[in-house]
Amino acid sequence: MGNENLMKQQENVETSDEGGSGNPFYRAVKTYVLRQGRMTAAQQRDYEELSPIWCIPFINGKINFIDVFGNTNPVVVEIGFGMGAATAAIAQQNPDTNYIGIEVHTPGVGKLLGEIRARDLKNLYIIQHDALEVLETMFVDGSVNGFHIFFPDPWQKKRHFKRRMIQRPRTDLMAKKLASGGYLYFVTDWYPYAEFGLEQLAMTPGLHNKYEKFAPHQDWRPETKFERKGIDQERVISELMFIKD
Secondary structure (H helix, E strand, C coil), rough: HHHHHHHHHHHHHHHHHHHHCHHHHHHHCCCCCCCCCCCCCHHHHHHHHHHHHHEEECCCCCHHHHHHCCCCEEEEEEEEECCCCCHHHHHHHHHEEEEECCCHHHHHHHHHHHHHHCCCCCCCCECCHHHHHHHHHHCCCCCCCEEEEECCCCCCCCHHHHHHHCCCHHHHHHHHEEEEEEEEEECCCCCHHHHHHHHHHCCCCCCCEEECCCCCCCCCCCCHHHHEEEEEECCCHHHEEEEEE
């Protein structure tokens, strides 16, 4: 199915619950559109060879992070890692922290799998599935020590706002999965989304802003090609850091 037809189909679902009040139709609205993208030969090879090792299959049940990683280190989850450049760099810099990257696009999964092999990472696994379904179905409440959400689709048109990842009740779900003292770190180059996200996170029960408003740049987060492109276009990079009570 082409992207245009898929978008129309999903928009028809959206109109069934304009209020976004928890109606099943609202929960069915996706925060992404599956885009058809070609994989390079290297990405295809890495996907075929490494996904059985480093990809966790989606299951209708809870997983135990100790069983996955073989240790009790803190677990950080990145939602929508794209091509995984920042994901791999952060995991390499922090070998005593475990990471799970969630992404639906196969080329990005193949690319990150190649980085896992090239960097010899032992603390990073991937789940290729809808992130909200993964959180709700597979993760135990209070088990995640941090969420990274870097440059998600801002869904700029008002009629698409309900697709945004950073909004209630989606942030309520993330807060539920966070351990006490855990964090949610959100970065965007679309300022209206930053303001929207600040409002939504401030209203999320169990979370408080670590800073007065926007967070300063976190030095440990590497700059990506996507981010540099936004800077070149004179877009403001806004960051938010909220902590679980």
